[in-house]
Amino acid sequence: MSRTYPDEPASEFPAPPRTVTDKEGREVELVPADEADREAIVAMYVDFDPADRAQGIPPAKEEGIRNWLDTILDGDCVNVVARYDGDVVGHATLVPDRHGEHELAIFVLQSFQGAGIGTALVETLLGQGQRAGIEKVWLTVERWNDAAASLYRKVGFETSNAESFEIEMAIRL
C-alpha cells in the first residue's frame, strides 16, 4: 500500500503548551498528554456522544475505552489534549502504523464543537509531531463528514484516496 503525500512539507505548526480562546470566550489549554492523563481522558470519552463516534472509535463502553487507550497512550504515540476548567474536553493523537507513518484522530466533546477548538487542537498536535520528528501523517474521514474534511483541508491535508467509503487525506510535516 502506498499513499500519496503532498510533495512539499507543511510549514511549522504551533507546539504545545498553548492557550487559545474559543469562539464562546472560553480559555482552553492545549497540552501534551501521556499515561498520567489517562483518567481525565477516560472521563471525557465516557461523556462522549455516541453519535460523534467515527469508524468504530471511541469504543462505547468504559472497558473498551480503557483497552483502546492502552494503544493510544503508548510511548510511541503523540497525544495532545484540550483542557478547560480542569477537564479534558478534546483529545488528538498520532499513532504509528506498520509502515512508519502516523494515523491521526481527533475527538472534541460536543459542547466544545464548532468553536475552533478542533482546528487549534489538530494544529498543535501536528506541532508536537514535528517536534517528535514525524514526517508523514494520514487520516480517514467519512464521506458525509464535511465539517471534519474541511477542517483537515484548512490545516493543509490533501486528499490521497477518494475511491472508498472513507476519504483518505495526508500531510507531510
Added chain:
Amino acid sequence: MHILLGVGGSQLSYHALDETIARAQETDDDLTIAIFDNEEADTDAEAVRERVESTLSETNFEASIRTIGGESPGSELVDIAESEGFDRIVLGGGERSTLGKIQLGSVVEFVLLNAQTPVTLIR
C-alpha cells in the same frame, strides 16, 4: 439456503469462514466457498485454499470450493451469486487500523454497493 462465502485471505475472512461453517452446521445451509486473491491481504489463492480445506476437514463439514480469478473479485462474487441463484453472500471485513478505526476493503465495499443478493458482513 444457498450461501456464497468469499474468502480472500485476510484474518477476518478466516473468522467469517469459521462463523459461517458453525452456523451452516446448525441450519443445514448449503455452502459454497469462493476463494480469491485479495490484494489487501498478504497471501495468495493457493495458501487460502489450503487453509479453507484444512478448516473444512477439521470441522468435518462439506462445502464446494471454487477459485475466482480476474481483476475484480467483488464483481465476480456478485455475478456468481446472481447467475447461480444464491440466497446470500457472506464476507468478512472491517479491519481496524492500529489506531482502531474500522475500514472496509475494496472487495467488501464493491459487494455491499452492487449486490442484488442480501449480504452479510462478519467482523
